[in-house]
Each structure stands twice: as structure tokens, then as C-alpha cells.
Amino acid sequence: MSGPVTPEPLPGPAGEPPRIALKAGGRPILQVEDISLSFGGLKALDRVNLEIREGEILAIIGPNGAGKTSLLNVISGVYHPQQGRILFEGQDRTRFRPHAVANQGVARTFQNLGLFRAMTVLENLMTGRKKFIRTNFFLQAMFWGPAQKAEIEQRERVEQIIDFLGIEHIRKVPVGTLPYGMQKRVELGRALAAEPKLLLLDEPMAGMNLEEKEDISRFILDANEELGITIALIEHDMGVVMDICDRIVVLDYGSKIADGPPAEIRNHPDVIRAYLGTTDDQPPPASATGDITDRAGRAGGGPIEET
Amino acid sequence: MIYRESGQFASSYAKDMRMFPLLQDRWAFGALLVFAFVVIPLIANDYWLSSILTLFLIYSLSAIGLNILTGFCGQLSLGHAAFMAVGAYASYNFAVRLHTPVLVNFLLAGFVAAAVGLLFGLPSLRIKGFYLAVATLAAQFTIEWVLVSFNWFAGGSMLGAIDTPPMNIMGWDVSSNLDKYLLTLSVVVVLAIVAKNLGRSEVGRSWRAIRDLDVAAEIMGIRLFPYKLLAFMVSSFYAGVAGALYAFCYLGSLEVTAFELAVSFRLLGMIIIGGLGTILGSFLGAGFIVLLPILISQAIVFLHISGASDFLANAELMIFGGLIILFLIVEPYGLARLWQTIKEKLRLWPFPY
Amino acid sequence: MEEFLFFMEVLVSGLLQGFMYSVVALGFVLIIKSSGVFNFAQGSMCLFAALGMVSFWEAGIPFWLAVLLALLMMVVLAVAIERVVLRPLVARPPLILFMATIGLSFFLEGLAQGIWGTQPHGLDIGIPDRPFKGFPIDVSQFELFAAGVAILLVVGLVIFFHRTRIGRALRAVSDDHTAALSVGISLRMIWGVTWALAGMVALVAGILWGTRLGVQYSLTLIVLKALAVLILGGFNSITGAVVGGLIIGGSEKVAEVYLSLYFGLGGIESFFGYLLAMLVLFVRPYGLFGDEIIERV
């Protein structure tokens, strides 16, 4: 339907010197202090403490139902914890609504895709640029002057991301019609378009083949290194996690059981126990969570292995 | 090969972001405008102008409004006709009490309707889907009740009816059917373009994001409530202007029953059959719902079966209902999608692949 | 004392009227529960059923046989609707199905009046619409009867859903469509059965209201009250339909009578139920008994 667009030459991100990522030693950008979250009688998070440091790639792992997604939801403001606080860049924002969190510079993707399915790839990415568009309603209604200028400026930025992710050919395709892997990529693009300080990725590689996983891993690393974005991700593929992450946090039954660099986590006894089930006489604390579905199955799905 | 886009390259983002990026579409739009503004006044007779085209345009405008709310923002409403009533009564009151100029009048009618829309949009803070839809019936009945109860709104008329004064726009005496058609057309074209613009800019994207997945929209930094309220307001604004046009350019004298519940349902039917979330669909849907019953009844008159008038009148209802179902089965995404499909075909035509 | 008795009379009449609303709302609930379709044609089905029944009766068929015939007719209609309307639209968005039922309502209204004419018919099922003698407040015998029918209907439906195989299957479907399909429950059959059930409820509602109003086109308008009941009680709850009916029936009568008598604000019944439901929805967005639609992130 739509004609191919030859983009104007754009000033790439290479134009500016890449920010040096302050690895593990950076100052904390987000602090989660002692938070608990429960739904009715179900405790999803139990006094979790966590720090995300500027410039790092942090992985949050754990068996199914460990509270990983709940943790992301608390951080991005979808749920508010019953207890504890969250500091972003040193400021308390425990009770922020999601949009306020987003406007502070936190972007995220979803486990089961959170794309706007009837909108095109371009439009999805443009929603990421929302906070940069400051023209008023009436100018937008005219699509004229500042409104048009703002649209064009943001479009330019979005095109850079489209280039970055290599999705030029599907610019004007409604995302709902794209294959799953491509949708995951678009969703990452939408989060990147928001130019976040902190990027939360909920299983960015779920359901992908090896090649696609490699692509996504590269995007994550590039985003971290070239754009200087701090990243926290949930992932089950231990190989990827061990490869690209600076630090790993392990959750089980809503509690943090380990926190440290990959090498340390790999050999952590609690982690091994959590993943492979009870190897010794210690019974699992079943009272902590009612959700015990698929625990054993999950252990098989995400074994700790080296690639 | 009619709709071939090859060879058309957008050389700048501005060009790529035009309302109609394709040359053929721009031509078609231009031709349509010429047709509506020049050809129709030349060829159409009174019957078409005054009983079909003006009405069609007014309903299209109101349907655009509802489409902004339902098609863009995903909030269902079954009380849209009531906002037309607000617009009609507001424009009458401004005209009779303050003697504001006609166009200002229409604008004010829109704003009053928008304010009322804001009020009835508040429940969308908590209520969603069909629950919201049924709750909007409260708007329909409450507004009707208020307009009937306090005849101040009808200028103290003992009959509860409003009679619109003659219109004059800077020396242009809008009195003939053609004048009224042209005035309506101008207002509708301007507001349709505005709606199209809203659809392709930040506001429209945010609305559609809310429609597609509100949780994700919020996480992208879109505040749901203000945007939903804005959608209610803009939508009611359109309904209000449409109501004012209905009073001034279509009927002249009317009472509140002209905006009864059935009209709200008809409007909803227009946007669903026309195509949710498209401006074109609003027009096509209005055409379907306004014209189809007339077509059927004309066809029945044409058939001239005597002695079965009662049955034929009911057959009209059956055919109308049946056609609605048929269209939904054949093309659930509306006439606008059908048009899209036809364009795809034309792109390849006459080659099969 | 007299004031109090009057208040009680207003309240009791309202509650009894509430049962009449509930019977109509039940038809909606049944269909939403099992197929998720918001069936706007429920009112037209009431008209269709009642008009059919009364026409059979007037043609000289005995009362119970006429009811049975009308019942049969509603089953046939349900099967036809499933085949012609629902099956081709399966898995479409709810709004599309809603619109299709609007189309269906036009069709049924045309069909019913095309076959049986537009003249109103009186319907007297032999229960006098007069108060019992000797009560401190007036309670109509017919309304008590109607309330009894409503309760029987609800009990019957509950037993059906919990005690019969097909009823359990219906509940399974309402809980989880795909799961139900995977254990081999035919969706087509389920839809057919629910629409037939809804048709049956429509017949009961049509007869009760038809006794009151006469059997005529205006029977379709009874859905206007039922919709408010429906959202107040929750779309997919049989209990909700009854409780919602009672709440709306009782409160709107009290509000109408006292606001009108003492403040001159009459005629608010047309929207009172909706405003009340809206307020309740602010606290409970899925009605009093409706299942919350949980959005997972």
C-alpha cells in the first residue's frame, strides 16, 4: 500500500561519543527497599531489597511464580507495594502511577507483548516519543506549525531506532500482523524510543530461536553500551543471562535468595536448590505462596547451563 | 494498476506524514471536494439536498465524534444522541438570548456539549467496556429529562420546542436548501480534517494506545484519565456541533425527541458498520444507516404489491436487520476496510497477482 | 403510622416490580455467561415469544399447548440464530457481536409483526391484578405470582447449572472457553442451548409483562429497565440479576414517589436506575456480583 520511503541521511548515535558505562561500580539509579506485595492472601513479594546501578545490565531470575514480573510491576508502578519504598535517583516514588514512572525515565517491555496491535510499527514507536512532544491539542488538531515540526523531529529519532533494530521494511505494518519475534523486537524499539534511563525487559527472548536471541542480545548490549541505558531484565535462558549480564538477582517465593555477578550465582547453593527442587531434606516453604504450578516443569525449562 | 505507488517516493518526513501520502488518494480527495462543493450543487435537486445529503453530512459528523470516542479511544457510548441534543439546545439559546453569530454559535454549542460530555465521561475512570456503555445510557436519559423538565432551555416555550432563528453569515443569507447544504458541508469538511489530524498526531496515537492496551499505554507515560476525558469532550464537541447543524440546517423547529435513544443506537451502528477508528468509515457508515432504509422503502414502493402494506413495512425492518448482520459477517471491520481491500485489488488490477 | 404504611407499600411494590425486571435481565445474563455476547435482541425475543404464544392461544389452541408451542418456536429460533448469525461471527470482537444482535432485533421485530400484525393483544392468564383483601398494605396478587415465577425460574436455572450434565458443561464454558473446548464440549451445542434457554426466559418475561401491558411492540422496551439491573448486579451473575432487580425496583419507586411528592421532581425513574448503577459501579466496576475481568500484565 505504502510507498517505500528513502530516509534522509540521519545523524546516527555514533555522532556523539558513547557514554562510558559505569559497570558494577556505578551509583544506584533505583533502590528497592524492603518491599512486600500481596494479592489477597497470596504473597507475591516478601521484603525484597534490590539496587539497580547506573550503567549495568542486571538480570532477575527465578522459577515461575517467584515474583519476578511482580517486581517489575511494582517498579513500573502498576502495583503499589504494601510495605517498603522505591527510590529512583535517590527520590522516593513508591506510590507513583505508571505514567509518572515512565516520565521519570523508566521504560519496559512485557512478558506477553504489550504492543498496540492495531497500530503500525511506526505509530507504536512514536508513542514512545510521547513525552518529547509538547505541542498543545489545538495545534495538533491543525497539524500545523509547531505541531508538525515536533512530529517531524520525533519521527527522525524514531527512524534512527528503526535503523538500529533493522525493521525499516515493516514500518507501516500493523504490529498485530507481524510474527512473534518481530513483535518482540518492535516492543524493544518502543521502549528504546522513550530514551529511558532505566529499561526493564520482561523475558525479551521468550519463544525465540537462537538466531533471534542473538539479535536481541546484541541490541541489548548496544543499547547499554552505545546509548548508556541501564537495563534490568528477566530471562529464563541462563546462557544468555550469564553472557550479557553484569549482575544477577535471584528470586524465589517472593524473596531474594541471591545477588551477585554471574560467576558467583552459578555456584550458589540456594539457587541450585531453587531451580532443581529440593535435593536435601528441606521442604519448600509452601506456605509462602499458593502458586506452585509448574515448578518442576520450570526447573527443566530453565536449567543452568553454559553455552 | 490504478493504485500503483511505485515511483512515488517520499523525499522528506513531512511528505511521508501527509494526510494522504499517495498521489491517487490526494487526487481522489480533491475530486471528492470538487464534487461535493461544485458538482452536487449543480446537479442535485431539492430532494437530495434537503432530505438526504444534509442529513447524511450531519450524521457523518456526529459519527466522527462517536468514532473518536469509541473507535480511537475504545470507550463505548450509547448516549451520543443526547450530546447532539445539548448542542441543538445550546445553539438555540445562544442565538436567541445572546444573538451570537451563527458560526460562533455552532462553536459554542460544541463547547457546551463538550462540558457536558466531560461530566458524563467521569465514570470512565473506573468503568470499562459494556458496563461503561450501559452506564452512558444514564447520559441519554438524564439529558433528555433535564431538557424536558426545565423549559428555560426551550426559551420558555409552552410547547417545549425550539425554533431556530434565520441564519446570516456576513451577509450570506443561509436560507435555501443549497445554502444549508453548503454550510453543513463546510463545517463537516473542516471538522473531518481536524479529526484526521488528531488521529495522526500525538493525541490520536495516545487514544489508540489506550484503546489497544490501556496498561501498556500507561506504562508508556500516557495518563489514561485525562486522555479518556479528552476523548469524551472532543466526541461530545462533534456531537454538539452536529446537533446544532441538525437544528439550524436540517429541521428548523424541533423538540428533544428528535434525539431519542434510537438515534444513539443508529450512530453506534454507523461507526461499527462503517469501520471503527476511521474517518472514512464514519461517512460510509452514516451513508449505510441513513440511506439503506430509504433505499429499501423505495424499492418496496417500486415493487408495488398492493394489499400487503403492513407486511411490507415490516419486511423493510427485516431486510435492514438482515443486511446489518450480513455486512458484519462479510466484513466485520467495516466498510472502510472493504474500501481498503478494493484499493489493494486496484493496485494489482488487471493482473490477478 | 399511616406514613410508615405508605412507605412500606411503596417499597414492597418496588421490590415486586424488581422481580419483573429481574426476569428480563436473566435472559441477558444467560447469554453473556455462556457466550460472552451482549444480546440486545432480548427484548425483541420477548415480543416474538409472547406474540407467538398469544396468537396461538387466540387461534383456539389451549393455553398450555400454546405455551409449549411458543417454547418450541423459541428453540427453533435459537438454533437458527446460532446457525445463521453466531456461527459465522464466532471469535469476532464483542462489539461486532453486539451490533449483530442489534441487527437481529430489527429482524425479529419485523418478523414478529409481519407475521402476527401490529395490533395489541390482551392477555389474561387468570391471576387478578388486584390486591389481597384485609392486608394493611396493598399487594397485588399478580405481582406476587410474578415474583414467585421469577424465584422459580432462578431456582430452576441454578439447579440446571449445578445438577445437570449440560448445565455443568455450560458453566465450564463460561469459566474457560478453550479449556471447555479441549475436553470436547461442542461450542455450537452450548450456544444453541443457551439461546434456547434465553428464549424460554424471554417467553416467561413476555407473558408476565404482556399480561401487564398487553402483548404489543412496546414489550421490546422492557429491556431499558433490565439493562440498569444488569450492570448493577453484574453481567454474568444470576444472583446479580435478582438482587439488582430488587435494589433498582425498590429504590427507584421510593425515590420517584418521595422526590415527586415533596420536591416536584417527577419522572426520574427513566434514569434513576442508571445513575444508581453508575454509583455502584464506581465502587465495584463489575457490578455487585459480576466476575472481575482481570488484566494480566
Added chain:
Amino acid sequence: MQATGKTLRVLLALALTAGLMLAAGCEKDPQQSSAEADTGPDVADNEQFIPILIYRTGPFAPGGSGIGGGYEDYLVLLNERDGGINGVKLVFEECETAYNTDRGVECYERLKNKGAKGAPVFHPLSTGITYALIDRATRDKIPIISLGYGRTDASDGTVFPYIFPLITNYWSQNTAKIRYIAQTEGGEDKLKGMKIVNLHLKHPYGQETIPVLNKMAEMYGFEVTHLPVPWPGIDQKSLWLQIKKIKPDWVINRNWGISCTVPLREAARIDFPRNRVLGVWWCGSEEDVVPAGDAATGYVTTNFHGVGKDYPVIQDILEHVYGQMKGNISPTRVGSVFYNRGVIHGIVTTEAIRLAQSKYGNRAIGGTEMQWALENLDITEARLIELGAGGLMAPLKTSWRDHEGGGLVRMQQWDGTKWVPLGGWIKPDAELVHGMIKESSAKYAREKGITPRTKPEDGI
């Protein structure tokens, strides 16, 4: 793709129909048809076209089909029995409005230019459509007759030259009702201290009589309570609970359609005497009382015409129209209230055409000619007897100022099986009504910027 093919076919069919319609619309271009009327020999000048707006579906179908059917049957009768009016055949075309304003407007525009001289007159059969046509008909110079409905203040011919709420209007009716109450109670002085409830639909139509009742309450010292019936009026329990508390002497039933029937059952339940419920004439048809069963027995309503088949004109219709299978309605409905009201529509219309022919010649009559005739209409008792309609309707005499022409009303009572007339014609309080009409029409004239006519030729 198959689906698309099917759709395309549907669209094609629709487009074809649209084309047909366009052709039909263009065929009767106004200039064209008037030009034809002057010169074209093939245009039948000896055929009088009459448009029929009707509604055979929806909640008010009994009214629409009954009146429309009676009206058409009377036209057929004139053709069959007399060969038309003075040799001019009557040709009519029906248009279904579905009681919907937009459809009514379309019907008006569709039919207004048909026939040699265009449509002579319209009966919209709906107050909403009457309102919608006021501006249009005045501009097109086609009279609108609204018999017993429509816009009350249009009785003032100086402001509404083309609108004719003939015979009587709602305000006249209510003054007549109060006079009936006075008669029954034994004198106007008995009205003092009496309690009357005005049970009216919460709707502009329903509320229209509030001012006139208030004025009369002041004049005669009775107490009137206005109880609005919430639309659509299928449930009026709370109103009758209030009536039970108020304990009025009389209840006025001012409703329409289903909301007319409900009060009868409610009245029966609280044992309110049915012969003290006074209905408007739109609540006084068989269709209103039959669904209420026994509860309706004794119920009294106003009417402005007779009911039943015992009139020569109705007998003629049975013989000449139904005898030849040319009826437009089920024969069982002949003689019913709505049917006879339709016959009255026919009589008034054709008598006006006859009068116009006496001035303009025996040929088809156009709108302005009809307007003159309607302003000079004088249907005397003698003429009514000639027509076989003696006692079917009251004599009617209009002028260019008075578009009502009499306002005589009579009461009728339902005896359980049929309507029985109660007493003779009742005169309304013309003075009171006249003042109110003037006040209301003056407001209309002010808002529309109309200068009231000061002589018959003005503004025509």
C-alpha cells in the same frame, strides 16, 4: 477472497438501487414538473396526487396504520363511488415514516413534487414530523394539516400561514375536559376545591397542557397536580401510589401508545373509578383499552369524531371499497377510533380540494390553492349529512386567522366492548385558549423573524 467477492456483489446491488433512486429523485425536479404542468399535455391534470405519510411499524403502528388506512379508504371510496372529485381522480402514494422524524422529512421531500401540481397537502401523523415540516412546508408553500396533534399555537394563522391544526387542539381539549367535569359534577362552582391529577408523559407533548390547566385551576379554584410519567411509561406504579395518597377526584390520562394502557390497570388495582379517568383522544382507541381487559370498563376519553360503523359513509366504504377488495386495512378495524379518524382526514382534505376546485377549476390542486381553500373551509352540518358523515364529526369553519376551526370535542366511554358517546359536542373555552395561542405564536414569530399577517394575502 470469496467473502470479498460476495461483498462486492452486495455493493453492486446497492449501487444499482441507489442509481434507481437517483433517477427517481431527478425525474421530479421542481422546475421540470412545474414546466410540465404548464405545457405538457401528457401530464394528467385530471389526476389529483395525494401523499400519505404513514407508519405501520413500531410502538405506535396501530395509530399510523389505522389513520392512514381510513384516509386511503375514503379516497378510494370517492374514486370508486363518485369517480373522484368532480371528475378528477385521486391518486395517492404511501410513504413509511416509521414514526421517525428523519424518515418523515425524507417522505415529505420525496412526495412533495409528485403529481401535476405537486402535493396539495400533508398529514404528518406525528407531532415530531409536524415540527420538522413547519419551516419546509412554509417555504415550499404546501399546507400541513395536523388533526388533533402537532403544534397547538399554529392555530394562529397570522403566524403559521401553512400549518393547520384543524378541528381542535390540545388546549381546547383540556378546557373542554374541565367543562365536562363541571357538567358531571353539576356546575362550574362545584369545581372549587376539587383535586385533579394531570398524569402526563414526560415529553414535550405530555407537558404541553400544563399551562392551560394551571390557568383554569386559578380561574375555577380547583387544585391540579401534574404527575409526569417517565418515558416510555411501561411502569407507572409509583405514580398511582402517589395518586392513592393525593386522592384526587379526577385523573387526566395524557399519554401515547403503551403509556395510555398502563394507567387503567393501575387505577383498577387501587379501585380508582375508571369513569373518573379522562383520557386524551390519543388514549382513546380500542388499541389502548383492549390490552387492559376489564380494567378499562367505564373509562372516559375525549374525541373529536364518532366511532363505529353506523354512519352512511362507513357503510359506503364497506360496500364500495371492501366490497371490491380495495381496502387498505384489515376489515375488522373499519369503524374503530383510529380508522374513523382517518376517514375524517379524508373528508377534510377532499372537501378542501373541492372548495379549491370551485375557485380554480376542476383540475388538480396545488399547495397555495389548497392553502386558500383550507383558510376558507366551511363544512356545515348539512354538508356533513350529504357526505354521509352526519354526527361523525362536528361542523368546521376556518378563517385566515383561525386555523383550528371549531374546537368542538365530545366524550366517549368504553363499555367493555365498544366506545359509547357521552353527551353532545362540548365547546372549549375559546377565549382562554386564544390568549395562550397568541402568546406562544408571538414568541415563535419573534424568534423566527416573522411579521404576522395583517390580511389574508400576506405572506402567501
